[in-house]
Structure formats: structure tokens, C-alpha cells
Amino acid sequence: MKKIYIITGLLLLAISFNGFSQNDIFSMKWLRGWTNFEPNKTDYEDYDKVLPNIISEDTFLRSDLVYLMSGDIYVTNNATLTIQEGTVLRGDVENSANLIVTRGAKLIANGSKAYPIVFTSNKSPNSRSHGDWGGITIIGSGNAYSTEGEGVIKGKFDPLYTSYGGTNENEETTVLRFVRIEYAGKSTNGLSLYALGKKSIMENIMISYSADDSFQWTGGESVSKNLISLKSSDDDFDFTQGHTSELINILAIRHPYITSDNGSYAVEIDGYDNKVGFKNTKKLTTVDITGATLISLTDQMNYSHSRAAISVNNLAELYINDSTISGFSDVVRLDKTFSTLKMVDHAFKMDNSFLNVHKEGVYTENKIANATFYLLKYNRFTKTFQNPEELFEDPFDKGNPKFTLKNSLNNYMVIQ
Structure with a gap:
């Protein structure tokens, strides 16, 4: 299929929004104290104990x-596996x-800002890389939204433990707070979440250098906040199979030359999985994001390698606000399931945000005219593509990158 990019006339006005403040969009104090942007330099202690391959009774892991x-x-x-803060x-x-936390079992990894829980590679410092080990898979009894009411998780695992889904939509499937997952993603994702119950807790989670997706949600329902994906090889935040999600404060930092064979996105949303099907159009994936910072560290010399920040497929829906997107070709790509302007306008809504992309902003496979105007109005953007160091305070600081705008938002253009 030949890809056609939309070119549409825009009325560009340098005006201000009520409530559109730089502090609202770029305040990232939640990063402080528990993150690690240079995990390859950290010298973790050697192990004291090997975990058993079957944990069939309640187990507590100590931080010492x-x-x-x-x-x-x-x-x-x-069984419940409980991990003490600082472990x-x-x-x-x-x-x-x-x-793999199987259906009916539970993982409680309740770290703290001062003592996060860390899952990392067993390699020594400066030798770790994407996909050193597998990852964490959590299986719930919430809604799978498949035609059969359940599904089978990704990966070559024991079939006795691979089914997900059920009718317990209020399940507290897991509790994850102040958790770091480093160098995972070998043959699975950094963190795979299947059919979560809506009482699950996911806050302050950082996934670094995953060889597959950093986060993937399949079915279920959840509210998450303060999530970070650092230089994933595949998608940073991936949603499918009818998952209903609200995210507050997410950060994705992408390297311009790190991607999967099929290409990767900061956010990829599929309304349903083509291989599994779906029950009805009322149970398609819907995602609401407030406070996203999606960064590709491209510049004017290498931005030809970038693609859209967000991919929306198979009738999925996304609302995103109070966010910044920089370094990508476009803001969003919509697949062929969206055939009219009314459909794309219903599927993707964005407001109160800042954009720095090097193409028109919206790419649709069906050549839908005026999509850029309808989908990106009321957002500020750079008139021409700018390099990260031109826009942000200190984007290349290896230990503490900062994506606060150097200039006031009022200096940028508005799609109106």
C-alpha cells in the first residue's frame, strides 16, 4: 500500500489558552528520588538466594x-508473592x-520512593543490554473481551498457567509501587498485564532498555500513574484487546536508532487483536492519557528514521491532553479501519499540548483530508522542526534528563 501524507492548510495563530501553563505540562517532580537513568553503571550485589520455579504458597521476599x-x-x-521495599x-x-503470576495469584511489590524494588539483569555493570532476561507477566481474572471470554498469554510457557481472563472485573490483580524493571524483554515484554481487575494499583514504575514492549496491557481495566519507558526496542506503551485505561503522567524516551524490525511507537493502541477477535464494538480498547511526555531524541540530521509517536488501529480510541510530543515524524498514525473524517475525529482527540514534529502531524492510511486540522487544533507547535537541545532544558543529561521548555509556550504557534 502506498502511504500518502496529508497536507492541509492551517490557520496559525500565536494566542494563549486559559489554563495552558508550562508547569501543568512539564512539571515532572514525580521522577525524583526513585528513578535510575543510568542502570548500566549501577553495581548491584551478587545474589544470596535462588527463587524456586514454583511458588504455590504465600511468600515474602526480604530486602536484606x-x-x-x-x-x-x-x-x-x-498464592501471594510479597516483595519488601528495597529488594x-x-x-x-x-x-x-x-x-509469571498466574490467574488467581497475586504480586505485591510495594516499594517506596527511598527504597524502590528493582528487577534487573544478572550481568555486571557496563555489560548489560536489551533483553538480558525475560520479564514480568501478571495474569488477571478481569474481562478478556475476546470472543471466547479468555485468552492465552504471549510466550512459550507451561500451558497449565497461560490462560487469562474471567468475570472478576473488580479484582485487585496486583499492587506495583516504586518498581524498576531493567534489561528485560527477551521473547516477552518488560511488563505484560493481562485482564487486570480495576482495583489493581500501578504507580511509579520505570522500565529501561526492554527488547520488546516496555508496558503491554491486554484486556481488563486499570488506572496507572507515573510510568516511565526508557529506550525500549519496541513500543513503550502498548494496549490491546479491549483494555480500558487511564494513565496520569507517563514518560517515554526513545533513541533514534533503536527500534524493532516492524518499527515502534511510543504509544500503540489496538481496539482488538486480529488473531483473537472481539465480542462487540462497545468493548474496544479505550485509553485516556493526561500528562504524557513522548520524546524521540532525533535531530535535523537523523529525523528521517523516525515515525509517528502514536499508532491507533482497529477502531481503538485515545484521548490525550496536557502533553508534549517531540522528535517524531507525526503525532499520530491511524490505520485503514478509520475510513472517514468523522471516524478519525471520534477515535483520536488531543488538546492543551505541545508538538514538535517534522511532517504534517497526522498520517492516515485512507488519505482522509483535513484530518490534521480536526485532530490537532488547539495545540501549540513549533513552526519548523527543532533539535532537542534547542527546545528543552537538558535533554541529554544521562543521569537526569530534563524536558522543560527553554522558552515560554506563548512563543509557539497554535492550530486554531
Whole structure:
């Protein structure tokens, strides 16, 4: 299929919005104290204890021990695995580690700002890389929204433990607070979340250098806040199979030359999975994001390698506000399931945000005229593409990158 980019006339006005403040969009104090933007330099202690491959009764992991995850580790039999704040768990590289919390079981990883819980590679400093180990998979009993009412998780795991979904939409499937996941993504995602119940808690989670998606939600319902994806090889935030999600404060930092074979997005949303199908059009994926910072560290010399920040497919819906998107070709790409302007206007809404892209802003596979105007009006943007160091305070600081705008938002143009 030949790709056609929309060129539309825009009325550009340098005006102000009520309530459109730089502090609202770029305040990122929530990053302080628990994140690590240079995990390859951290010298974690060697492990003291190897986790068993089957955890079938309630288990508590103490912070005074370092644990090795080796091979596939299943939490089964409705058991709860509780991890104390400050605990470090290292994933075996030779016998690739995966932690699978099966349906009915539970993971409580309740870290703190001062003492986050860390899942990381078992390699030594300066030798870690994308996909050193597998990842964390959490399976819930919430709605799967498939034609069969349940599904099977991604990965080559024991089929006894791979089913997800059910009717317990109010389940507290997991509690994750102040958690870092580093160098995962071998044959699965950094964090895979299946059919979560809506009482699940996900706050302050950082996933760094995943070889697959950093976060992936399949089915279920959740509210999450303060999520970070650092230089993932595939998508940063991926949603599918009817998942209903509200996200508050997310950060994705992408490297211009790190991507998957099929290309990657900061946010990818599929209304349904083509391989699984869906029950009805009222159970398609819907995502609401407030306070997204989606950054590709491209410049005028290499931005030809970039693509859209967001991909919306299979009749999914996304509302995004109070956000910044910079370094991508376009803001959003919409696939062929959106055939009219009314459909794309219903599927994607964005306001009160700042944009720095090097193409028209909206790409639709169906060549829909005027999509850029309808989807991006009431957002500020750069008149010409600008390099990260021109826009932001300190985007290349390796230990503490800062994406606060150097200039006032009133200096930028408005689609009106």
C-alpha cells in the first residue's frame, strides 16, 4: 500500500489558552528520588538466594537478601508473592528468567520512593543490554473481551498457567509501587498485564532498555500513574484487546536508532487483536492519557528514521491532553479501519499540548483530508522542526534528563 501524507492548510495563530501553563505540562517532580537513568553503571550485589520455579504458597521476599530469578518462575495456587521495599531481584541471563503470576495469584511489590524494588539483569555493570532476561507477566481474572471470554498469554510457557481472563472485573490483580524493571524483554515484554481487575494499583514504575514492549496491557481495566519507558526496542506503551485505561503522567524516551524490525511507537493502541477477535464494538480498547511526555531524541540530521509517536488501529480510541510530543515524524498514525473524517475525529482527540514534529502531524492510511486540522487544533507547535537541545532544558543529561521548555509556550504557534 502506498502511504500518502496529508497536507492541509492551517490557520496559525500565536494566542494563549486559559489554563495552558508550562508547569501543568512539564512539571515532572514525580521522577525524583526513585528513578535510575543510568542502570548500566549501577553495581548491584551478587545474589544470596535462588527463587524456586514454583511458588504455590504465600511468600515474602526480604530486602536484606538479593534474589536470583532463573528460568520460568510461576506464582500459582492463588498464592501471594510479597516483595519488601528495597529488594533487588536479578534475572539470569544464561537460563533466561521470567516471573509469571498466574490467574488467581497475586504480586505485591510495594516499594517506596527511598527504597524502590528493582528487577534487573544478572550481568555486571557496563555489560548489560536489551533483553538480558525475560520479564514480568501478571495474569488477571478481569474481562478478556475476546470472543471466547479468555485468552492465552504471549510466550512459550507451561500451558497449565497461560490462560487469562474471567468475570472478576473488580479484582485487585496486583499492587506495583516504586518498581524498576531493567534489561528485560527477551521473547516477552518488560511488563505484560493481562485482564487486570480495576482495583489493581500501578504507580511509579520505570522500565529501561526492554527488547520488546516496555508496558503491554491486554484486556481488563486499570488506572496507572507515573510510568516511565526508557529506550525500549519496541513500543513503550502498548494496549490491546479491549483494555480500558487511564494513565496520569507517563514518560517515554526513545533513541533514534533503536527500534524493532516492524518499527515502534511510543504509544500503540489496538481496539482488538486480529488473531483473537472481539465480542462487540462497545468493548474496544479505550485509553485516556493526561500528562504524557513522548520524546524521540532525533535531530535535523537523523529525523528521517523516525515515525509517528502514536499508532491507533482497529477502531481503538485515545484521548490525550496536557502533553508534549517531540522528535517524531507525526503525532499520530491511524490505520485503514478509520475510513472517514468523522471516524478519525471520534477515535483520536488531543488538546492543551505541545508538538514538535517534522511532517504534517497526522498520517492516515485512507488519505482522509483535513484530518490534521480536526485532530490537532488547539495545540501549540513549533513552526519548523527543532533539535532537542534547542527546545528543552537538558535533554541529554544521562543521569537526569530534563524536558522543560527553554522558552515560554506563548512563543509557539497554535492550530486554531
